[in-house]
Amino acid sequence: MAALGNVALIAGRELKAYRRSPLGAIVVSGMLLMSGILFYIFGLSADRLLSAEVLRQFFYNASGPLMIACPLLSMRLVAEERQTGTLTLLNTSPVTDAQIVLGKFLSALCVITLATLLTAYMPALIFVNGKVSVGHILVGYLGLLLLGSAAMSIGLFASTLARSQVVAVVITALILGPLVTLWLLAKVTDPPLNTFLGALSLHHENFKPFMDGVLRLDAVAYYLAVTVFFLLAATKVLEARRWR
Amino acid sequence: MIQIRGLYKYYGPSRAIGPLDVEVQAGQVVGLLGENGAGKTTTLRILACDLLPSAGQVAVDGFDVVDHPDEVRARVGYLPDKPPLYPEMTVREFLVFAARLKRVSKQDAPRRVAEVAEQTGIGARLDQVIGTLSHGFQQRVGIAQAIVHRPKFVVLDEPISGLDPRQIVEMRHLIRGLAGDHTVLISSHILSEISQTCDRLLVIRDGVIVADDSEAAIVNRTLGGMRLSLLVGGLDISALRALLEELDGLELGELGKEGAGVRAQVRTASDQRARIARKVVEAGAELLELGRSEHELESVFMRLAEGSAYAEKRPDGRDGGAR
Numbered sequence: 001m002a003a004l005g006n007v008a009l010i011a012g013r014e015l016k017a018y019r020r021s022p023l024g025a026i027v028v029s030g031m032l033l034m035s036g037i038l039f040y041i042f043g044l045s046a047d048r049l050l051s052a053e054v055l056r057q058f059f060y061n062a063s064g065p066l067m068i069a070c071p072l073l074s075m076r077l078v079a080e081e082r083q084t085g086t087l088t089l090l091n092t093s094p095v096t097d098a099q100i101v102l103g104k105f106l107s108a109l110c111v112i113t114l115a116t117l118l119t120a121y122m123p124a125l126i127f128v129n130g131k132v133s134v135g136h137i138l139v140g141y142l143g144l145l146l147l148g149s150a151a152m153s154i155g156l157f158a159s160t161l162a163r164s165q166v167v168a169v170v171i172t173a174l175i176l177g178p179l180v181t182l183w184l185l186a187k188v189t190d191p192p193l194n195t196f197l198g199a200l201s202l203h204h205e206n207f208k209p210f211m212d213g214v215l216r217l218d219a220v221a222y223y224l225a226v227t228v229f230f231l232l233a234a235t236k237v238l239e240a241r242r243w244r
Numbered sequence: 245m246i247q248i249r250g251l252y253k254y255y256g257p258s259r260a261i262g263p264l265d266v267e268v269q270a271g272q273v274v275g276l277l278g279e280n281g282a283g284k285t286t287t288l289r290i291l292a293c294d295l296l297p298s299a300g301q302v303a304v305d306g307f308d309v310v311d312h313p314d315e316v317r318a319r320v321g322y323l324p325d326k327p328p329l330y331p332e333m334t335v336r337e338f339l340v341f342a343a344r345l346k347r348v349s350k351q352d353a354p355r356r357v358a359e360v361a362e363q364t365g366i367g368a369r370l371d372q373v374i375g376t377l378s379h380g381f382q383q384r385v386g387i388a389q390a391i392v393h394r395p396k397f398v399v400l401d402e403p404i405s406g407l408d409p410r411q412i413v414e415m416r417h418l419i420r421g422l423a424g425d426h427t428v429l430i431s432s433h434i435l436s437e438i439s440q441t442c443d444r445l446l447v448i449r450d451g452v453i454v455a456d457d458s459e460a461a462i463v464n465r466t467l468g469g470m471r472l473s474l475l476v477g478g479l480d481i482s483a484l485r486a487l488l489e490e491l492d493g494l495e496l497g498e499l500g501k502e503g504a505g506v507r508a509q510v511r512t513a514s515d516q517r518a519r520i521a522r523k524v525v526e527a528g529a530e531l532l533e534l535g536r537s538e539h540e541l542e543s544v545f546m547r548l549a550e551g552s553a554y555a556e557k558r559p560d561g562r563d564g565g566a567r
Contacts, residue, residue: 002347009344013330020332089328089389092292093345094314242296244255 006095010103011110014077018111027072028115034065039122051130052213058122059140059211063203066116066144067151067180071172073111074155075165077104078238082163097238101231105156112148116141136213143210146223150202151176153230160237176202202226245269246291246397246429251300253286253451260286261451262300270396273423275442276431279549283451284431285325288399291429292322304397318347321395321426325402327386331375335366335385338374339392346393360388364418380411387418391426398426404437416441435459435545447548455548460515463536466544469513471497471537474520477505477530484508487527491519505532 018024038061043054081087090100123137151172158171183204186197198205199222206223209216245267252262261283268274278284289295290302293313301308307315330338336357343353361367364384369377374385383403390398403419404412419441422428432438439445439459447455447462455462464470476484481499484506488496493516497509510520517534524531 006345009341013333013341016337017330017332084328084331085324085326086328086330088294088322088324089342089345091294092317092320092322093342094317094347095345096314242294244295 003096003099006099007103007106010090010095010100011107014104014107015110018073018107023076024073024111027069028111028118031065031069031115032118034068035062035119036122038062038064043122044125051126051132052136054126054130055123055132055136055140055213056211058119058126059144062116062119062122062144063147063207066112066148067176067203069115070108070112070148070151071155071158071169071176073108074152074159074172075168076159077108077156078159078234079162079165079168083165091242098235100238101156101160101235105153105231105234108152108156109149112152113145116144116148133213139213139215140210142215143207143219146210146220146227147202147207150223150226150230153227153234154179157230157234157237160234180204245305246427247301247303248287248291249301251287251290251302252298253283253290253295254298259451261448262298264300264448264451264453266446266453266456268397268427268429270427271423272444273419273428273430273442275438275445276429276448277433277435277438277445277545277548278431278448279433282433282448282549284433284448285401286451287448288322288401288429288431289324291316291397291399292320293317294322294324318393319396321390321393321398323383323386323390323398323400323403325405327382328389329374329382329385332373334371334373335361335377335388336370338385339370339388342389343392346395348393356392356394357388360392363391363421364388365414380407380414383407383411383415384418387422391422394425396427398422398428400428400430402432403430404432404434412437435541439541447545449549462548463540463544464514466547467511467540469495469511470515471540471543472510472512472517472520473507473533473535473537474510474524474531475502475505475507475533476524477532479506479527479529481506484529487523487529488520491516491523494520505530509537 039058043057126132154175155172159168162168179202182197182201186194206219209219248266251264253260276284290297293309293316304316304319309316339357340353343356348356361370364387366384404415430438445459446453495511499508
């Protein structure tokens with residue numbers, strides 16, 4: 001119980017910090033604006049498309065701004081605390097590194113979840129002239145949230161490595177970029193390597209089912225595994241810093 | 245009680261501290277004194293569980309910093325050299341957050357925050373945003389967060405650094421006020437800053453404790469006595485010289501005019517201030533000032549920092565404090 005309390009305490013403080021700093025509002029607004037423009041161009045203004053195809057296109061387009069927003073929201077989580085010296089307060093309080101990481105992760109996940117849910121008016125617009133299954137919408141959003149969760153954990157890991165927020169963004173990009181584009185490499189390699197690379201890809205192979213409204217457990221497990229892996233790595237980095 | 249035995253800390257191949265052996269008893273106010281880079285902050289960070297030692301044992305109330313860090317953290321309040329404050333929070337929000345982090349219950353936190361705010365003199369600033377506070381008040385908020393969970397031990401890293409003279413005096417009062425409820429360990433690189441606050445001084449050089457005693461004992465042993473400075477009115481230089489030469493055990497230093505009086509520097513083997521004062525008054529002169537020489541503490545610190553022999557044998561035959 002005490003552990004959960006510590007996580008909630010840290011997450012609560014982080015959420016307040018997002019609310020008070022312009023960064024959170026700017027990133028969320030930017031993400032919504034980009035998603036809206038992309039939805040208008042590729043969903044609403046395109047040639048006649050089936051409603052399900054418009055929805056599919058929406059989830060595809062929303063995933064890009066989401067992956068850009070995640071590093072921008074996560075960059076400050078640890079790097080800023082180290083820069084300003086406030087990490088010492090957490091380090092010298094009776095809270096574990098895992099609780100610090102989890103608290104920070106959950107706060108950022110809350111922000112990106114809120115931002116993602118604010119795009120719900122776009123799928124709702126489809127109902128004006130068409131019809132899509134609610135299940136498709138729910139599965140698509142689950143995919144977006146899992147993708148956001150994985151990208152956010154990578155960003156948080158990068159933030160534990162760097163003292164500067166800019167460096168944290170660069171490190172995130174250096175991890176996210178190859179992970180997202182692994183499917184391109186999979187296309188030009190032979191079996192079984194292409195299957196392996198495709199299965200590791202953060203976006204294409206694993207995100208497609210969600211775009212189509214298909215809930216595949218292996219894809220869910222993949223995103224959860226990536227999230228847990230990078231959260232563990234972030235915890236280990238914090239622990240290792242005490243031994244420096 | 246804080247027990248440090250055979251403590252070493254390495255940053256890569258370079259030794260920051262060690263071997264370090266110190267015991268601090270409950271209720272003491274102990275000053276850790278050393279030049280920049282001597283190992284003060286590293287020692288304090290290990291005590292606060294912000295860093296882990298490379299070798300050796302550090303225990304607080306019997307709990308080892310490596311094996312039971314959370315127990316140690318619950319017993320130690322730490323103020324680093326730069327107070328760990330979130331500038332966008334109000335003082336109240338921040339202190340409640342710090343209290344909750346340090347296991348103060350949700351019900352008790354507001355009451356405890358009000359108590360420490362009163363104790364540290366920030367009661368009127370509780371609803372002010374931390375980023376808008378002056379350096380002195382930020383330092384007070386830093387101390388408040390360090391004591392909000394009623395720790396047995398309070399570790400303050402250069403709490404007086406960067407304060408103006410008035411704030412320094414207020415901070416000294418504040419730190420002395422902590423002494424009743426807490427065991428306090430303060431670091432500084434300026435002897436005069438902490439000499440008035442501490443019961444005991446630990447002088448650290450190159451990561452090793454080179455002196456461990458009260459200020460008076462360290463000064464006496466290092467300088468071979470006390471250096472006193474007195475300002476006397478109503479006598480000229482030669483008359484004051486003659487007067488002081490009548491006193492046994494005084495080694496006369498420089499004498500010179502200063503304002504309406506004559507300033508004299510003397511060196512004594514033991515504290516002769518009462519005898520000197522009596523002699524001057526009995527001679528019908530005006531004793532305008534009598535005290536330890538301003539340069540005495542700097543001189544002691546310079547000697548210790550340079551590594552001159554403090555580690556002489558004590559009169560009782562024990563080692564002089566060098567380890």
